[in-house]
Amino acid sequence: xxxxxxxxxxxxxxxxxxxxxxxxxxxxxxxxxxxxxxxxxxxxxxxxxxxxxxxxxxxxxxxxxxxxxxxxxxxxxxxxxxxxxxxxxxx
Numbered sequence: 001x002x003x004x005x006x007x008x009x010x011x012x013x014x015x016x017x018x019x020x021x022x023x024x025x026x027x028x029x030x031x032x033x034x035x036x037x038x039x040x041x042x043x044x045x046x047x048x049x050x051x052x053x054x055x056x057x058x059x060x061x062x063x064x065x066x067x068x069x070x071x072x073x074x075x076x077x078x079x080x081x082x083x084x085x086x087x088x089x090x091x
Contacts, residue, residue, distance in 0.1 A: 008033075009047050012040065016056060020063060021083045024056050060084065 012033050016024060029052070030037040044052045064082035067073060073081070 005043065005047060008035075009044065012044060012052075016059060020056075020060060021081060024083070026052060056083075 012029065015029060015032055026037045026041060030040045033040065035043070041052055044055070048055060050058075060083045064078050064084075067078040067081060068075075071078070
């Protein structure tokens with residue numbers, strides 16, 4: 001894998017992490033990282049082996065699990081802090 005491509009993926013992941021509580025859509029991420037949505041989707045999936053939306057979902061679930069174990073926050077608060085619109089959301 002090319003070093004430049006790794007740096008590009010790192011930049012995308014950093015953007016996702018910085019905006020995890022926001023609504024993260026392919027168009028918005030592509031625009032923020034200066035890629036076409038098609039190139040971003042293809043590059044991300046080929047490099048990490050998982051589509052961007054699956055990565056975001058897993059990242060949010062990991063954050064929620066961490067907060068469930070390491071905090072005394074309510075499930076509703078944790079779901080909101082993890083980027084979901086409610087405790088019952090399937091974002």
